[in-house]
Amino acid sequence: MGELSKRTMALWALWLLLVPPGLFLVYQTFPPPEIDPWHLTAYVLFFVITCLMPMNINGASTYLVQWVTIAVFLKYGIFVEILISQLTMLIVLTRSRTDEPLSMRIPFNSTMFFLISCCSGLAYLAAGGQIGSLNLVHIIFYGLLFQIVSVIANQIIYYSYDRITGSKAKFFSVDAMWDFALTLLVFPYAIALYISEAYIGIPALLLLGIPFLIMTAVMKMYNNSEQITSDLKKAGEIGHQLAERLSTDEVLDQFVIQVSEMFKSDYAYVIDYRDGNLLMLRMYENQEFEKFSVPPVRYHKGIAGNVIVTNTPVIYRKKSEWKDIVTGYIPIDTESIMCTPIARNNKIEGVLLLASRKKYAFVSHQLKILDILSTYFAVSLEKAGYVQKAIAKSERCGLTKLYNYRYLDEALEKSMGKVNTGRIKNLSLVMMDIDHFKGINDKYGHQSGNDILIELARILEAEVGREGIVARYGGEEFVIMFENYSKDLALLFAESLRRKIEKHKFSIQRDLDTERSTENVHITLSIGVSTAPDDSDEPNALIRNADRALYIGAKQAGRNKVAAYVK
Incomplete structure (x- = not known):
């Protein structure tokens, strides 16, 4: 049994030991108050919409659901907040990009969210907070305590897990600082939502929620435009670096390394289209060039073949989208694929294929950036070819082709x-x-x-x-x-x-x-x-x-x- 399987089994055993009996105990000890199903349903729907609109902060997707979960906790108590947090966990896991399998992430994150909810909820109650209270001073003071304990518990659990698994552990990281800053940012919205909903009911979700969601959407669009601008700048820099290379091998190697690094791919391949066949020119896997030979395939076969035939770049976000059409060499653990034709003088010369072990590793705008980079690559390759020919003429004997x-x-x-x-x-x-x-x-x-x-x-x-x-x-x-x-x-x-x-x-x-x-x-x-x-x-x-x-x-x-x- 591998190390990954042992860790997965240990996490599921811990989950079974803590979460189901813990939920039962919390329900018995802190039963929720009487619940209006329409109000709770409105909260859940609004919560799901918030989960589906993450913001990109510090290069990572951030889900600003705290303002909903705090309001739910203040109104319904620990048990309902635990259920909402578990729903958060499931939505986030299905949308996140990571190398770890769901079989490991689900028990770990479920247990972590459960422990965080228990720690922060118990701290709130132990300090004197009351569920359903409308005392503004108590709500602000104890509610802020709830959030701070939640952030600290989250960092302690992650830090402890990294130490146990041998990963690089750092308690005060950049991500921890962002978590704390977001806590202070969304807390006033959570209090406003809770009090408004208590006095005017469901319309409060619309009055506060719609502006918040619009703000989130605008920030998301802004972040996307910033990312596109950043990628365009990087593409320009790569183009300049390619133009400085004087040999075709240098252009090939530099292009593969830079593109793989820019798009954070695990695998990168340059495939030549020649005499009706697709021939592997470069194989760059896990930041190293591989030398083993790959048999050529007919030009119309597989993912690269489809790109050649249709002259259209493609993105496959998970294995189920491409597994039935693959022909040729693709690593077995590949999930996402991005593939674009390489053209020179309006003639397709080959294909660039990037692959990742992560699902949803590539996004649509990257395909356009990759098309620009492929153009830079084709032009630089052609120029390097002319330079090599000129150098060869000046350094080689015309008759014997030996050095002169x-x-x-x-x-x-x-x-x-x-x-x-x-x-x-x-x-x-x-x-x-x-x-x-x-x-x-x-x-x-x-x-x-x-x-x-x-x-x-x-x-x-x-x-x-x-x-x-x-x-x-x-x-x-x-x-x-x-x-x-x-x-x-x-x-x-x-x-x-x-x-x-x-x-x-x-x-x-x-x-x-x-x-x-x-x-x-x-x-x-x-x-x-x-x-x-x-x-x-x-x-x-x-x-x-x-x-x-x-x-x-x-x-x-x-x-x-x-x-x-x-x-």
């Missing part, structure tokens, strides 16, 4: 700086030249010679991998730069490479032959090796030393050899 001399010169300068500051121990250059390459061009043609250069470039890339940098130095000369490679290790690599090339068959077409027949040829390499700091601590000197080892130690010694620079 300009890039090698800059990389060598940086790596030599690492050697001189002690960040790396060694820096080795392996310089190679194709033996008798002019003869190959003369015999087979320059295009055949180019084919050999291209194939050799691919072999060098495969042999070096991520261990070093491969560059075309010029003509038929190539250079490999290794960080943290000693001279002995570089020589071993060079000798292994020399033997591999000596045995390799290069397939070329005889350009000078009228039939352009295919032929296999062999080539050999002469290789020179120089290492810093042993041979030099200057970049240009290290290149000259490797070149000297190549021509004096390998070429002049008979070619198809590996030679190390010797001072």
Whole structure:
């Protein structure tokens, strides 16, 4: 049995031990006075409407029902107030967004509300308060005591529960201060409601309730507009950050991280629409990128497929709304989903899907914000692609697609700086030249010679991998730069490479032959090796030393050899 199941069972056991027998005891000890069912029904209806119109304060939904529950307590006593509080609990739980299951939240909150009602009600009666009294001084004094005890009991229970469960516990939190401020704010309304209802009856609910509900609605609209303004500002900041990224991978990663953080999603996925299939480009789960592969699906399948086909963003607020259409990968604990197409030049390129373990995690205006962000993303991705192409043209050899001399010169300068500051121990250059390459061009043609250069470039890339940098130095000369490679290790690599090339068959077409027949040829390499700091601590000197080892130690010694620079 898991920790969550044990805690749930313990909470239900505590609830059974306290709430049902406690309700019976309260009813027997403090029975409610005679109740007018129409008045009570009016209170309950008004109470439910108040519960359905929460205000957003300090980033959380706040239900200003205290002014109704206080009036109910002053008129009907502890038992009825407990029942009203339990109704509050059920309404709030069905509308709140949290990771904890209802099976745990119901017994905990029911027990907590019961204990709060008992503590505050008993404090009121013990201090001398009377149910149904119309003495204004007593009502204000004892009623305020009722509210203060209620807030303190609420904080004590939450603090104790956090300590027991090992959560971060803080008694005087920002939320506690807001609770106390709201207590002082709504208390006069509660007293006014109670006294007005006692003298004029049900119309008092309308006279006081309608202005209060209008005020709540206006505040809710104001809070929503403030949230939209805040989200638009954040979207603009994210757009600027995306525009500063110079590679497509940086744009992708930054976009996923920022959007996931902004909308507080547990899962974020960028899905590419290509060749009639949906391919997963990025998987960001629980604030980490995941590397495992997800099989592609046809473009019209599942939630992302529907967005592609209809070109319409969607929000699903709970699993029951989307579970019958899902195809592909979605974490099993997902509840809410928000999904929007990513378009560039009026053409859909992919889909962004955000998911949360919470129900009702996303709201409608966020879909419009997400659409704006997707536009920023598409434009930034296109710009980064152009930048990468421009950089590639300036840093790469047009024929072999290896790095060119300009890039090698800059990389060598940086790596030599690492050697001189002690960040790396060694820096080795392996310089190679194709033996008798002019003869190959003369015999087979320059295009055949180019084919050999291209194939050799691919072999060098495969042999070096991520261990070093491969560059075309010029003509038929190539250079490999290794960080943290000693001279002995570089020589071993060079000798292994020399033997591999000596045995390799290069397939070329005889350009000078009228039939352009295919032929296999062999080539050999002469290789020179120089290492810093042993041979030099200057970049240009290290290149000259490797070149000297190549021509004096390998070429002049008979070619198809590996030679190390010797001072």
